[in-house]
Amino acid sequence: xxxxxxxxxVENHAGVLSRVAGLFSRRGFNIDSLAVGVTENPEISxxxxxxxxxxxxxxxxxxxxxxxxxxxxxxxxxxxESVSRELVLIKVEANANTRSExxxxxxxxxANIVDVSKNTLTxxxxxxxxxxxxxxxxxxxxxxxxxxxxxxxxIERGNNYTKVNNNDEE
Amino acid sequence: MKITGAQxxxxxxxxxxxxxxxxxxxxxxxxxxxxxxxSGIKHILTRNEQGAAHAASGYARVTGKxxxxxxxxxxxxxxxxxxxxxxxxxxxPMVAITGQVSSELIGRDVFQEADITGATAPFCKxxxxxxxxxxxxxxxxxxxxxxxxxxxxxxxxxIPVDIQxxxxxxxxxxxxxxxxxxxxxxxxxxxxxxxxEAVSKAKRPLICAGGGIIRAxxxxxxxxxxxKCSIPVTTxxxxxxxxxxxxKLNLGMLGSHGVYAANYAVHxxxxxxxxxxRVGDRAMGSPSQIENKASIIHIDIDPAEIGKNIKVxxxxxxxxxxxxxxLIEVSQKGNVEEWNVLINEAKEKNSIxxxxxxxxxxxxxxxxxxxxxxxIDEKTVVTTEVGQNQIWTxxxxxxxxxxxxxxxxxxxxxxxxxxxxxxxxxxxxxSRVIAIAGDGSFQMSxxxxxxxxxxxxxxxxxxxxxxxxxxxxxxxxxxxxSRYSGVFLDENPDFIKLxxxxxxxxxxxxxxxxxxxxxxxxxxxxxxxxxxxxxDPEESTL
Ligand SMILES: Cc1ncc(C[n+]2csc(CCOP(=O)(O)OP(=O)(O)O)c2C)c(N)n1
Numbered sequence: 001x002x003x004x005x006x007x008x009x010v011e012n013h014a015g016v017l018s019r020v021a022g023l024f025s026r027r028g029f030n031i032d033s034l035a036v037g038v039t040e041n042p043e044i045s046x047x048x049x050x051x052x053x054x055x056x057x058x059x060x061x062x063x064x065x066x067x068x069x070x071x072x073x074x075x076x077x078x079x080x081e082s083v084s085r086e087l088v089l090i091k092v093e094a095n096a097n098t099r100s101e102x103x104x105x106x107x108x109x110x111a112n113i114v115d116v117s118k119n120t121l122t123x124x125x126x127x128x129x130x131x132x133x134x135x136x137x138x139x140x141x142x143x144x145x146x147x148x149x150x151x152x153x154x155i156e157r158g159n160n161y162t163k164v165n166n167n168d169e170e
Numbered sequence: 171m172k173i174t175g176a177q178x179x180x181x182x183x184x185x186x187x188x189x190x191x192x193x194x195x196x197x198x199x200x201x202x203x204x205x206x207x208x209s210g211i212k213h214i215l216t217r218n219e220q221g222a223a224h225a226a227s228g229y230a231r232v233t234g235k236x237x238x239x240x241x242x243x244x245x246x247x248x249x250x251x252x253x254x255x256x257x258x259x260x261x262x263p264m265v266a267i268t269g270q271v272s273s274e275l276i277g278r279d280v281f282q283e284a285d286i287t288g289a290t291a292p293f294c295k296x297x298x299x300x301x302x303x304x305x306x307x308x309x310x311x312x313x314x315x316x317x318x319x320x321x322x323x324x325x326x327x328x329i330p331v332d333i334q335x336x337x338x339x340x341x342x343x344x345x346x347x348x349x350x351x352x353x354x355x356x357x358x359x360x361x362x363x364x365x366x367e368a369v370s371k372a373k374r375p376l377i378c379a380g381g382g383i384i385r386a387x388x389x390x391x392x393x394x395x396x397x398k399c400s401i402p403v404t405t406x407x408x409x410x411x412x413x414x415x416x417x418k419l420n421l422g423m424l425g426s427h428g429v430y431a432a433n434y435a436v437h438x439x440x441x442x443x444x445x446x447x448r449v450g451d452r453a454m455g456s457p458s459q460i461e462n463k464a465s466i467i468h469i470d471i472d473p474a475e476i477g478k479n480i481k482v483x484x485x486x487x488x489x490x491x492x493x494x495x496x497l498i499e500v501s502q503k504g505n506v507e508e509w510n511v512l513i514n515e516a517k518e519k520n521s522i523x524x525x526x527x528x529x530x531x532x533x534x535x536x537x538x539x540x541x542x543x544x545x546i547d548e549k550t551v552v553t554t555e556v557g558q559n560q561i562w563t564x565x566x567x568x569x570x571x572x573x574x575x576x577x578x579x580x581x582x583x584x585x586x587x588x589x590x591x592x593x594x595x596x597x598x599x600x601s602r603v604i605a606i607a608g609d610g611s612f613q614m615s616x617x618x619x620x621x622x623x624x625x626x627x628x629x630x631x632x633x634x635x636x637x638x639x640x641x642x643x644x645x646x647x648x649x650x651x652s653r654y655s656g657v658f659l660d661e662n663p664d665f666i667k668l669x670x671x672x673x674x675x676x677x678x679x680x681x682x683x684x685x686x687x688x689x690x691x692x693x694x695x696x697x698x699x700x701x702x703x704x705x706d707p708e709e710s711t712l
Contacts, residue, residue, distance in 0.1 A: 011350065015299065019291055026292050056477075063474035069296040069316060072350040164349060 003032060003129075004058045005084060005154045007162050008047040008065060009073040012038055016070045020047060023068065029053065029061050033086070033151030044072065044164060048153045075162040077154045084154035087126045089114070090136065093143035094121040102142060109135045120145060175303040176201035176334040179267065180209045182310035185342050188238050190214060190229065190596055192222035194249075196242020198282060199269030201334035214596060214625060217617035219246050221589035223253020223324075224615070227262045228593030231576050232551055232601070234387065236263040236318045237593065243269045244282030247328070248289065252583060254324045255293040259580025260408060261385055263322035265313050266294075270330040273301065287328050295323030296351075303336040308343050315346050320353030321472040322385055353471065357488035357496060364484045365443070365467050366500040372441035372465075374509040375401045378424065378453075381408030381579065382446015382470060382490055389413065389572040391494035392445070399503045401443070402513045404432035406453045407564055408579040409446070415543075415568035421517065425453040427561045427711065431516040436460060438512070443467045446490045449479035450580065457481075469493055528682050532706040535559070535634050538685045539566035542604075542632075545689055550602045551576060551594045555587040555611030557641040558711045559634045563606050565712075574601075585614030588631070592618055595627045602630065602693070609635040609662055619672045619698075628696035633665060636705040644711055669700045676700035 010016045017036060024031050032050040039046050051061050058076065065071050077084070094102050099121065106113055106123055109131065115122035125135050129152065136147070156162065173181070179202055183191070190212040195203045206213055216222040219241040226237030237257075241250050247268040257264045270276065271283045287297040296316050298309045306329075313325040369375055383392050389412050396403050396419050403413045404421040413420045424432035436442065436454070442464045449457055449468075457480035460466070468475070468482040469490050476485040486493055526537035539562055546552075548570035554560040554577040569575040576594055578586040591605035612633050622629055634640075643657040666676035676699060679688045685703075692701045 015287065015297075018288065022291050060474075060478065063478075067472070067474050069348060069351045 002052075002054070004051045004053070005077040005082065005152065006049045006051060006058075006061065006065075007075045007077055007154060008049060008071060009039065009162065009164060010045050010047055011070040011072065012043050012045040013070060016045070017047070019068055019070060020065065023064055024061075027060070027064055029057060033149070035151035035153050041164070048151070050152050072164055073162065077156060081160070082154045082156050084128055084152050085126050086129065086132055086152045087124070087150040088132050089148045090123045090125070090139060090144060091120050091146040092123065092139045093119060093145060095119055098142050102139070105135070105138050111135060171339075172337040173340050174201065174205065174334065175306055175329070175336050175338070176205035178303065178306045178338070178340050179310065179329070179334070180205045180211065181340060182307055182342060183211060183238065184209070186236070186310070186314045188236075191238040191240055192216055192225040192229070192593065193240030194219045194222055194242070194246055196246045196269065196282070198243035198271055198331045199240060199246070199334075201331060202240065202267070202269065202329075214592070214621065216589060216592070217620050218615075219249035220253050220585065221592070221615060221618045221621065223250045223257065223264070223266060224586050224589035225593035225596070225621075226264050227253065227257045227260070228553065228576055228590030229597040230262050230264060230593070231590070232573055232594045233597040234573070235597075236265055236314055238265050238267065240267045241269070242282070243271055243286075244284045247284050247286040251290060254290050254326065256578050256581040256583040256586060257324040258293040258295065260578065261322050261381060262324065263318040264324040265317050266324055266326045268326065268328045269334070270299070270328045272332040273330040274332070276330065287326060290326050294326045297326035297328065299328045300330065300333050303333045303338050306333070307341060311343050312346060312348060316348070316351060320351070354473070354487050355471075355489040355492060357469070357486045357493035359496070361484060361486045362493060362496050363500060365486060365497060366502070368441055368465060368467060368484060369399055369401070369443070370502045370504045372504050373506065374439045375399070375441040375443060375504065375506060376435045376439035377401050377403045378406065378436070378442060378444045378447055379403055379409040379412040380406045380445065380447020383409055383412040384572045386446060386471070386489055386491040387572070388446070388491035388494055391491055391498065393417070395494050395498050395501065398498060399501055400506050400510060402435055402510065404428070404435055406447050406450070406579070407577060410564055411569040411572045411575045414570045416570075421513065422520065423564050426455055427452065427564070429520050429565055431513065431520045434516040435513055437463065439464045441465050441467065443469070444480075445469045445494075446471070448475045454480065526682065529706060531680050531704065532709070533679055533682055533685060533703045535562045535703065535705050535709060536566045537682050538689070538703055539563060541685050542689055543568040545693055546602065546604070548574070549598075549600075550574060550604060551591075551598060553577065553587040553591040553594060553603070553605045555607040556582045556584045557608045557611060557639065558636075558644065558709070559606055559608040559611065559640075561641075561711045562634070584611040587611065588615040588618045589621075591629050592621050592625075592627060595629055596625070602696070604630045604632065606632045607634070608640055609633055609637060609659055610639045616668070619669070619674070622698055623672045623674070627698065629698050630692055630701070631699070632701045632703060634703050634705045635662065635665070636707045636709065637662060638707045640705075640707065640709070641711060643707065665700055665702050674698045674700065676702060678702040678704065680704040
């Protein structure tokens with residue numbers, strides 16, 4: 001078992017996301033996260049999916065996704081050869097006693113404070129899964145009120161990119 | 171010249187060489203039905219939308235063309251669903267056109283609104299909700315292309331009623347370019363070489379032929395290949411007819427409902443060549459046992475089927491017809507004499523061909539079907555329902571030719587056989603069509619007798635009446651300590667009178683001695699009639 005990142009190019013139509021999401025529930029595949037956004041070509045969107053499963057599952061996910069007419073291309077991104085990020089907003093309890101300690105932690109993680117109130121701080125962090133989890137762990141002691149995450153997005157390193165018509169390297 | 175969306179649908183259907191459609195009207199599809207009046211396309215009004223979808227499927231299966239069914243929105247569309255799902259599971263090319271409420275009302279739960287593209291997503295190959303009338307020509311062209319190419323399947327086009335009335339300049343596209351849909355036809359030559367090599371070395375090779383052989387029209391190639399390399403062939407339920415039943419290499423159907431020789435071969439082969447089959451659980455219940463004993467070659471047009479249910483050593487993706495043609499060129503027969511001797515011994519043990527019992531008041535369905543086999547020609551199309559009647563027919567009716575055995579394999583949909591026979595008859599008017607049913611299944615679609623009458627179709631209907639939902643009863647007997655529950659059909663109608671009400675005739679028989687004469691009489695003309703065959707509720711499936 002393990003986490004695998006799939007970068008999926010799809011037609012930018014209504015209904016595509018529900019087909020992709022429906023496929024996962026129907027076939028009993030587990031997804032950790034799913035992030036969608038339009039690409040440099042407005043007719044095409046990219047769905048980044050983090051799948052939890054062994055090689056058999058990942059192969060099946062890929063093949064079943066490929067059967068969807070709206071799915072144009074699928075690429076599995078290897079950890080070492082890609083950069084992945086997730087944006088997370090964390091609202092944590094803070095009072096006069098704890099505020100400065102929290103700010104210190106936030107600085108160490110190179111995260112940002114994006115909102116302050118009398119008894120909360122809202123922190124923005126972006127990074128790989130490990131970094132985000134580490135910050136989350138550090139903040140737990142203060143009382144986390146809410147976490148909002150975008151789901152992982154990822155891109156290949158170096159001169160490789162996933163495009164409709166290219167076969168990997170260009 | 172500008173035409174309406176409805177007229178555009180008709181025109182597009184004409185471009186796709188559609189000459190018959192099966193359907194049922196309603197408000198949201200009325201503009202289409204209005205335009206239909208001025209077209210040469212024949213419309214068959216079924217008695218339920220599900221019948222329309224099944225009829226389109228039967229039509230597709232005998233003609234090889236894409237079947238078309240049409241319904242209104244809401245309940246009309248939801249009635250189509252079982253037919254669409256049934257076609258999907260059996261990879262049947264179909265285009266389902268549904269009316270939808272007016273575009274600006276979608277999402278407001280107005281009268282007869284149902285999200286049919288959403289509802290059918292898990293079991294259609296693709297679907298469209300038309301948002302702009304100008305897209306109609308492209309969408310319809312794509313729909314037919316997607317339905318009929320690669321691994322065939324149903325495509326749904328949902329068309330709001332306002333789109334059907336809007337006018338626009340009609341142009342039918344010449345080309346298709348769907349970025350995410352490029353089926354692979356040509357098998358990889360290296361893989362094909364590997365197959366040839368494995369086959370030449372194998373001592374106990376076996377071909378398992380599925381419905382893909384029939385869809386790909388590859389029976390001839392299959393036979394040539396099997397003959398050249400002396401490889402025995404077993405078929406799945408969907409593959410029946412891929413090889414003539416009396417061919418010396420044919421073993422019959424495999425699986426939980428299959429015959430001894432086929433299952434013997436599957437479990438003793440050292441090389442299993444699966445062609446156009448998806449290793450369904452009824453065909454191969456324990457794939458892990460099989461993959462431990464044999465190397466597996468899997469040839470299929472759908473890459474997603476390869477490795478899904480069984481571990482494959484040599485996958486070949488592509489059109490099985492062209493792959494077989496290439497294989498015939500490069501293959502050499504292995505050392506398989508001993509294996510063929512074993513296979514023939516196993517076939518001797520297919521004792522089931524002779525174990526008929528004469529009973530008072532009951533006919534042996536197995537006997538009746540073997541007599542029927544002798545009386546029909548190779549063009550005769552037989553449809554079945556689901557249950558014991560389906561398995562009896564699969565195992566005891568000899569299917570001679572691809573495309574003449576029509577059954578709901580993947581879904582096992584009761585109520586499929588009679589409407590499928592309607593479609594089959596319309597697709598092959600010159601062939602005799604026989605619909606075989608159980609008394610339970612028959613009553614799921616017997617309303618289609620009206621369609622048969624209205625269109626003056628001559629369909630021969632055999633009902634094996636055991637006054638039970640036989641297959642479920644048998645399961646309760648074997649697995650649930652004979653605690654019978656919900657399987658009694660003691661208050662069946664008088665089927666003869668029912669047929670008479672439609673102006674047809676019928677006859678009932680209840681002993682083996684009547685079988686031959688009754689079947690001959692049934693086959694003596696082309697009129698629709700019923701032969702009701704009384705069967706012992708205790709009669710077993712196998
Ligand atoms: C639509 C549908 N409902 C339920 C079933 C479950 N089922 C499978 S076989 C069967 C009994 C069929 O009875 P009948 O048509 O009389 O045939 P027999 O088995 O007696 O030959 C049933 C209920 C099904 N396959 N399809």
